[in-house]
Amino acid sequence: MAIDTAFTELSSFLGDRISRSKPVLDQHGGSETHFAPAPPDIVVWPKDTSEISRILRICNQAGIPVIPFGAGTSLEGHTSATKGGVCLDMARMNRVLSHDPGDMIARVEAGLTREELNHELRAVGVFFPVDPGANATLGGMAATRASGTTTVRYGSMRQNVLGLTVVLADGRVIRTGSQAPKSSSGYDLTALFLGSEGTLGIITELTLRLHGQPEEIRAGICAFPDMASAVGAVQQVIQMGLSIARIEFVDDATARAFNQYAGTEMAECPHLLVEFHGSPVAVSEANTLFDEISQDFGATGYEHATKTEDRNALWKIRHHAFYAVQSLRPGAHALVTDICVPISKLADAVEETRDDIEASILPGPILGHVGDGNFHAILLIDPESPEELAVAKDLAERMSRRALALGGTITGEHGIGMGKLHLMAEEHGDGWAVMGDIKSALDPRNILNPGKLVPQGT
Amino acid sequence: MAIDTAFTELSSFLGDRISRSKPVLDQHGGSETHFAPAPPDIVVWPKDTSEISRILRICNQAGIPVIPFGAGTSLEGHTSATKGGVCLDMARMNRVLSHDPGDMIARVEAGLTREELNHELRAVGVFFPVDPGANATLGGMAATRASGTTTVRYGSMRQNVLGLTVVLADGRVIRTGSQAPKSSSGYDLTALFLGSEGTLGIITELTLRLHGQPEEIRAGICAFPDMASAVGAVQQVIQMGLSIARIEFVDDATARAFNQYAGTEMAECPHLLVEFHGSPVAVSEANTLFDEISQDFGATGYEHATKTEDRNALWKIRHHAFYAVQSLRPGAHALVTDICVPISKLADAVEETRDDIEASILPGPILGHVGDGNFHAILLIDPESPEELAVAKDLAERMSRRALALGGTITGEHGIGMGKLHLMAEEHGDGWAVMGDIKSALDPRNILNPGKLVPQGT
Ligand SMILES: Cc1cc2nc3c(=O)[nH]c(=O)nc-3n(C[C@H](O)[C@H](O)[C@H](O)COP(=O)(O)OP(=O)(O)OC[C@H]3O[C@@H](n4cnc5c(N)ncnc54)[C@H](O)[C@@H]3O)c2cc1C
Ligand SMILES: Cc1cc2nc3c(=O)[nH]c(=O)nc-3n(C[C@H](O)[C@H](O)[C@H](O)COP(=O)(O)OP(=O)(O)OC[C@H]3O[C@@H](n4cnc5c(N)ncnc54)[C@H](O)[C@@H]3O)c2cc1C
Numbered sequence: 001m002a003i004d005t006a007f008t009e010l011s012s013f014l015g016d017r018i019s020r021s022k023p024v025l026d027q028h029g030g031s032e033t034h035f036a037p038a039p040p041d042i043v044v045w046p047k048d049t050s051e052i053s054r055i056l057r058i059c060n061q062a063g064i065p066v067i068p069f070g071a072g073t074s075l076e077g078h079t080s081a082t083k084g085g086v087c088l089d090m091a092r093m094n095r096v097l098s099h100d101p102g103d104m105i106a107r108v109e110a111g112l113t114r115e116e117l118n119h120e121l122r123a124v125g126v127f128f129p130v131d132p133g134a135n136a137t138l139g140g141m142a143a144t145r146a147s148g149t150t151t152v153r154y155g156s157m158r159q160n161v162l163g164l165t166v167v168l169a170d171g172r173v174i175r176t177g178s179q180a181p182k183s184s185s186g187y188d189l190t191a192l193f194l195g196s197e198g199t200l201g202i203i204t205e206l207t208l209r210l211h212g213q214p215e216e217i218r219a220g221i222c223a224f225p226d227m228a229s230a231v232g233a234v235q236q237v238i239q240m241g242l243s244i245a246r247i248e249f250v251d252d253a254t255a256r257a258f259n260q261y262a263g264t265e266m267a268e269c270p271h272l273l274v275e276f277h278g279s280p281v282a283v284s285e286a287n288t289l290f291d292e293i294s295q296d297f298g299a300t301g302y303e304h305a306t307k308t309e310d311r312n313a314l315w316k317i318r319h320h321a322f323y324a325v326q327s328l329r330p331g332a333h334a335l336v337t338d339i340c341v342p343i344s345k346l347a348d349a350v351e352e353t354r355d356d357i358e359a360s361i362l363p364g365p366i367l368g369h370v371g372d373g374n375f376h377a378i379l380l381i382d383p384e385s386p387e388e389l390a391v392a393k394d395l396a397e398r399m400s401r402r403a404l405a406l407g408g409t410i411t412g413e414h415g416i417g418m419g420k421l422h423l424m425a426e427e428h429g430d431g432w433a434v435m436g437d438i439k440s441a442l443d444p445r446n447i448l449n450p451g452k453l454v455p456q457g458t
Numbered sequence: 459m460a461i462d463t464a465f466t467e468l469s470s471f472l473g474d475r476i477s478r479s480k481p482v483l484d485q486h487g488g489s490e491t492h493f494a495p496a497p498p499d500i501v502v503w504p505k506d507t508s509e510i511s512r513i514l515r516i517c518n519q520a521g522i523p524v525i526p527f528g529a530g531t532s533l534e535g536h537t538s539a540t541k542g543g544v545c546l547d548m549a550r551m552n553r554v555l556s557h558d559p560g561d562m563i564a565r566v567e568a569g570l571t572r573e574e575l576n577h578e579l580r581a582v583g584v585f586f587p588v589d590p591g592a593n594a595t596l597g598g599m600a601a602t603r604a605s606g607t608t609t610v611r612y613g614s615m616r617q618n619v620l621g622l623t624v625v626l627a628d629g630r631v632i633r634t635g636s637q638a639p640k641s642s643s644g645y646d647l648t649a650l651f652l653g654s655e656g657t658l659g660i661i662t663e664l665t666l667r668l669h670g671q672p673e674e675i676r677a678g679i680c681a682f683p684d685m686a687s688a689v690g691a692v693q694q695v696i697q698m699g700l701s702i703a704r705i706e707f708v709d710d711a712t713a714r715a716f717n718q719y720a721g722t723e724m725a726e727c728p729h730l731l732v733e734f735h736g737s738p739v740a741v742s743e744a745n746t747l748f749d750e751i752s753q754d755f756g757a758t759g760y761e762h763a764t765k766t767e768d769r770n771a772l773w774k775i776r777h778h779a780f781y782a783v784q785s786l787r788p789g790a791h792a793l794v795t796d797i798c799v800p801i802s803k804l805a806d807a808v809e810e811t812r813d814d815i816e817a818s819i820l821p822g823p824i825l826g827h828v829g830d831g832n833f834h835a836i837l838l839i840d841p842e843s844p845e846e847l848a849v850a851k852d853l854a855e856r857m858s859r860r861a862l863a864l865g866g867t868i869t870g871e872h873g874i875g876m877g878k879l880h881l882m883a884e885e886h887g888d889g890w891a892v893m894g895d896i897k898s899a900l901d902p903r904n905i906l907n908p909g910k911l912v913p914q915g916t
Contacts, residue, residue, distance in 0.1 A: 100800075100802065101697075102693075102697060102801070102802040103800040103801055103802045104697070105800070144642055145641075145642040145646070146642070147640055151640065155617075156640050158646070158649075159613075159617065168892070172888045174886070174887060174888045174889040174892060175886075175889065176886075176889055178798075178865060178866055178867045178885075179799075179800045179865035179866065180798040180799055180830075180831050180832075180861075180865070180866040180867045180870065181798070181800075181830045181831055181832075182605055182609065182798060182832065182870055182871065183798060183867035183870060184602055184603040184604070184605075184653055184867075184869045184870065184871050184872060184873040184874075185867045185868055185869050185873075185874060185878075185882070185885055185886070186653065186874055186882060186885075186886060186889075186893050186911055186912075187653065187658075187893045187896060187911075188603070188616070188650060188652060188653055189889055189892060189893070191616075191646045191649030191650065192646060192649065192650055192896075194646060195644065195645060195646055196645055200645075211699075212698075235560075239560060239562070240670075241669075241670040279740075279743060281740070281743060282739070282743075285737060285739060285740075338642075340636075340638040340640060341637075342558075342561040342637045342639075343560070343561055343639070344558065344560040344561045372638075372639045372640050373639055374638075374639075374640065403638075407636060407638070408637065408638040409643045410643055411641065411642045411643050412638065412640055412641060412642065413642050414642060415642040416643060416644055420643075424643070424644060427636075427643055428632070428633075428634075428643070428644060428647075429633065430626075430630045430631070430632045431632040431633065431634055431644075431647055432644065434626070434632060434900065435644050435647070437899040437900060438645060438650075438896055438899055438900075440899065441895040441896060441898065442892065442895060442896075454644075
């Protein structure tokens with residue numbers, strides 16, 4: 001069998017960095033989400049670009065699927081090995097190759113996590129801003145075009161990746177972008193690989209844009225009488241162009257979940273969490289303005305803090321929200337929705353979604369990066385109940401269609417994977433066919449993460 | 459002949475918006491630059507997307523080249539009809555379709571110029587920031603991934619285009635992106651068409667990101683004893699993360715040219731021109747800091763202004779620089795170079811370039827968007843002298859190689875066209891072949907602006 005031959009061939013140079021043991025395979029094909037487990041046939045842990053090039057040459061020749069695997073935190077079945085094949089676990093490629101605070105850039109290997117990177121950068125007064133809640137790898141974040149709480153100020157992976165080293169399906173290695181801040185040199189291959197979900201090439205190294213630690217950071221939280229007021233305040237803040245580094249929404253159900261999870265005594269109503277970065281003058285100016293705007297929308301009890309430990313305590317609410325919500329229904333699987341709309345449509349999108357969930361049988365707290373028009377409902381479903389899964393899928397689908405109707409997108413940051421394939425034609429029309437044409441041109445044997453993102457050939 | 463048949467067919471629905479008259483053809487195939495004129499066979503002025511779709515269907519069927527044409531201000535032979543064909547002049551598609559200050563976005567037709575757009579937006583307190591010196595069309599700016607003086611603060615076209623309507627080679631129409639601020643929905647087709655120089659599709663409409671008019675704007679200028687000090691100050695300003703909206707460099711030769719051109723009495727030494735946008739407090743804070751930094755680097759005579767007419771007078775120096783420099787040598791052609799390097803390498807790049815030009819026979823004032831590490835030398839050549847052209851090309855090539863050696867790119871904003879084709883393999887390696895594969899996938903008959911950007915097949 002092709003896979004046995006490949007195993008022998010790969011073993012010859014990977015030593016103990018290859019495995020076919022069932023627990024390892026399961027761990028790489030499983031999922032905390034609602035997708036059925038689909039383990040690969042082999043897992044490998046490459047240690048550098050040239051090894052990956054060699055692996056791809058072998059797999060391409062033999063027509064064996066290759067599924068890159070970062071931290072496995074993606075939410076749409078992205079790393080499922082639905083056609084078997086070789087899972088490329090990037091964990092051993094986790095070095096910071098260089099960082100140059102003079103140019104505010106760092107070169108890193110794709111298996112490095114963002115927390116590891118920021119840990120290493122702390123000493124030199126710079127940081128990498130993109131933070132999906134999970135401790136994802138930078139390669140995985142690039143591959144899903146991830147964003148996070150600070151995107152409203154610093155941008156997503158799209159704005160913070162200057163260049164990539166990529167191994168193509170046939171094993172060729174290319175370097176995209178440069179270390180210069182901008183370029184008009186040909187097609188933007190960096191942007192093409194960002195968000196390509198492992199279907200066009202394996203990202204092995206990244207050149208990242210860093211940012212200086214702000215002179216002052218102030219975080220704050222306030223409670224709103226209802227969802228409409230909180231979202232109204234967000235719209236106002238964004239439309240005024242207030243300089244804000246984070247503005248996050250959690251609804252009453254999320255606040256309730258957090259109280260239960262962490263033993264806190266938050267008011268069980270919708271909240272906004274904010275953060276300001278800059279000079280003390282600028283921060284205090286923005287902070288005052290935010291306080292005024294939120295009061296105009298009925299907010300009460302605005303608390304704010306500049307000390308690191310106080311800020312961290314405050315952000316715990318947001319960073320633990322996912323786990324807090326999950327703990328509302330122990331043993332449940334989560335279907336996490338993810339739409340993004342123009343800011344003027346945020347109130348419509350959030351409220352229609354809330355009404356739709358409330359009319360259903362499922363719990364589904366809402367929270368999100370509202371400064372970007374992006375929010376999630378975390379639908380909790382009994383893993384044994386196909387009915388609940390069907391209800392959740394219907395809710396999610398209606399959310400996506402609502403986003404499209406409002407001029408938005410079916411995914412703000414999580415990506416397509418398998419979970420949103422069926423909505424791609426609705427969002428992109430013939431543009432989806434163009435994506436398929438690009439895929440065929442770059443990966444003619446369809447070995448790279450097959451079954452994801454692009455139209456599935458016949 | 460195919461072209462005659464096409465002319466008849468196109469005339470049937472374009473009425474008087476089609477021409478074969480020699481002056482019209484010459485005007486669309488000529489150039490103020492050093493490239494030999496190469497007029498198309500036909501010029502058409504389509505009025506909407508569906509007409510362009512119809513034109514492309516006809517040309518694709520017949521294998522006739524189609525060259526999109528905005529304002530014709532590009533500098534690398536981009537719009538040369540080296541293989542004849544149909545020039546698609548976008549001038550009649552110049553409407554603002556909608557603008558929504560609530561979402562800070564505008565939808566426009568691709569033939570609209572940035573000045574027309576900003577004229578229309580002024581009344582509502584918002585603006586579109588990207589400004590190449592020339593009054594280019596927004597379609598042309600998208601197609602070259604243009605940037606300008608404000609890119610250091612607001613980004614280039616890459617950061618300010620949310621979505622596009624594109625007609626593909628075979629006439630299909632796609633819409634890329636959405637009106638939401640971000641998305642992870644599949645390959646980033648918007649980014650792929652940005653910078654594609656008319657080789658992948660015709661951009662007919664754009665969704666643009668707008669910005670609020672800053673509460674206060676302050677512009678300033680100061681003189682430096684030498685180039686090294688001016689560039690040193692820029693590096694310091696950028697590395698400190700000072701919030702600056704513009705920071706432009708002109709060398710002593712440019713100052714001299716401007717004095718001659720405009721009858722002013724600037725000190726004939728290197729200058730920085732800057733601008734700050736924000737709240738009065740923030741602007742004054744940044745202004746003071748800049749003044750201090752520049753003095754540390756030996757700057758003198760810092761003048762600054764907030765009134766519109768004073769600021770405009772000041773920016774005239776930068777905006778007329780190209781024409782002032784050209785007037786140094788009446789009748790000369792300009793070869794405008796355009797490299798971009800990491801900010802830490804700016805001093806090396808600028809000084810080596812200056813030395814190289816000074817050792818040559820040509821005048822070549824240097825100026826640029828130094829906050830992005832981007833600068834130009836304007837090499838003035840006698841159009842009758844092949845020797846001078848050869849010297850200029852050698853200088854330009856050495857600049858490009860210097861940029862690559864310093865981790866930069868051969869073009870910060872002007873693009874590839876024909877002029878930099880021969881350097882693409884050096885910058886991109888196999889990445890250039892990947893660009894060719896994408897081109898073949900999307901335009902298999904190679905009708906879209908042939909001879910530009912991608913590897914030229916055999
Ligand atoms: C609690 C929680 C909160 C989250 N919050 C956010 C959020 O705020 N914002 C956000 O954007 N996402 C969020 N996510 C989703 C997830 O964290 C992101 O999608 C993340 O970017 C995935 O990174 P990863 O390293 O886990 O990648 P994986 O899940 O391992 O892989 C993701 C995809 O990228 C591909 N891939 C991985 N590495 C490479 C590589 N080196 N080269 C090519 N392809 C590769 C994989 O094949 C797969 O298709 C959240 C997830 C959880 C569980
Ligand atoms: C004095 C001067 C100063 C300049 N300064 C700058 C600067 O600061 N920054 C900068 O970026 N550039 C600068 N340029 C270069 C030029 O202005 C830019 O490249 C500009 O973006 C070109 O726009 P245009 O409308 O003139 O396009 P054109 O020159 O008409 O076309 C440019 C390219 O885009 C293609 N194209 C045009 N319209 C479309 C469309 N609708 N769909 C698809 N493809 C299309 C063309 O085929 C061609 O390949 C300068 C030029 C001059 C003369």
